[in-house]
Amino acid sequence: MAAVPVGAPPPAKRKKEGPDCLETSPVPPAMVGADWSSLPYDLLRRIADTLLDTNDVDCYMDLRAVCRHWRSTTDDPRSDATDPRFRPRQWIVLDEVFASDTRRLLVNTASGRCLHRELPQLRDHHVVATTLGGFFVLADKSPPHAARVFNPLTGGLISFNAPVPPEGKVAAAVCFGMASPMLTLLCDSSRKHYTAFPDSECFITH
Numbered sequence: 668m669a670a671v672p673v674g675a676p677p678p679a680k681r682k683k684e685g686p687d688c689l690e691t692s693p694v695p696p697a698m699v700g701a702d703w704s705s706l707p708y709d710l711l712r713r714i715a716d717t718l719l720d721t722n723d724v725d726c727y728m729d730l731r732a733v734c735r736h737w738r739s740t741t742d743d744p745r746s747d748a749t750d751p752r753f754r755p756r757q758w759i760v761l762d763e764v765f766a767s768d769t770r771r772l773l774v775n776t777a778s779g780r781c782l783h784r785e786l787p788q789l790r791d792h793h794v795v796a797t798t799l800g801g802f803f804v805l806a807d808k809s810p811p812h813a814a815r816v817f818n819p820l821t822g823g824l825i826s827f828n829a830p831v832p833p834e835g836k837v838a839a840a841v842c843f844g845m846a847s848p849m850l851t852l853l854c855d856s857s858r859k860h861y862t863a864f865p866d867s868e869c870f871i872t873h
Contacts (some may be wrong), residue, residue, distance in 0.1 A: 704734040715741045722756045725782055726822040748816075748823035750850055755820050758801030773801060773819060784819055792817075795831055796839035796852070804839040804850065806831040814850060814863065814870075816841055829863040829870050 676763035718727040724744070731738045744753035759778045769789045773782040792805035792815060803817040825848055834854040842849045852861045852870065860868035 681770055700837060704736050706737075708740055709742050711737060719752045720840065724755065726754055727753075728821060744818070744821035745823050747841065748818060748821075748825045751843065752825065753821050754843070755801030757822075759799065760797040760801065760803070760819070771819065786817075788817060788822065788824070794832075796837050798839050798841055800841075802839075802841055804831075804841075804852070816848065817852060825865060827863055827865050827867065828866045832861050832872075834861075838849050867873075 673849040674811075713817070715727060715730060718724070718730065728744070731741050731743075742750075742752075744750065758773050758775055761772045761774060769786050771784055771786060771789075773784055774780070775782075786803075789803075789805070791808055793806040793808060793812070795806050795814070797803050801819065803819060805815040805817050806812040807815065811830040814829055814831045816825040816827070817823070827850060832852065834852070835856055836854075838853040838855070840851045840853075842851065847864050849867070850863050854860065860873050862873065
């Protein structure tokens with residue numbers, strides 16, 4: 668080992684560089700100031716269609732909320748509440764434990780994804796039941812308490828003329844296989860089930 672000459676200055680300590688001095692990859696020029704609102708029509712439609720193919724309707728609604736251009740490029744689910752592309756599928760509503768007046772927890776049974784949804788539409792309605800797909804069956808709070816089928820992912824409402832039968836707890840199903848949707852209510856205590864179409868004046872008892 669070589670001797671250190673007498674009077675020589677001590678070796679300089681290497682200065683530690685802080686995190687701010689670390690080298691970082693430059694941001695690609697295309698990402699700087701990118702105007703996402705000007706995405707090409709075809710690309711935006713492809714993204715929207717992919718979300719609908721996987722029934723991620725809530726993500727589709729978030730996409731439409733980004734800007735006016737994205738809303739005008741994509742279809743509005745509220746223009747036709749019966750459009751099959753926007754129907755909830757494979758969702759359940761955990762309303763017994765997590766419910767508040769207007770807040771519900773929805774769980775996707777295929778992916779396990781959870782959604783805490785604020786649903787202001789519930790203020791004006793009684794919740795009659797929820798379907799296995801994820802629809803809410805509502806009744807107007809004001810007489811004659813007409814039935815409504817509510818999509819919690821889009822806010823769309825299908826209005827029925829018929830008042831909800833004065834039964835206790837019921838199960839519900841909505842069938843879209845005909846020209847207009849059919850709402851079925853099943854009452855366990857009375858062993859009755861009721862059906863109605865949007866233009867029916869009353870539910871038919873079976």
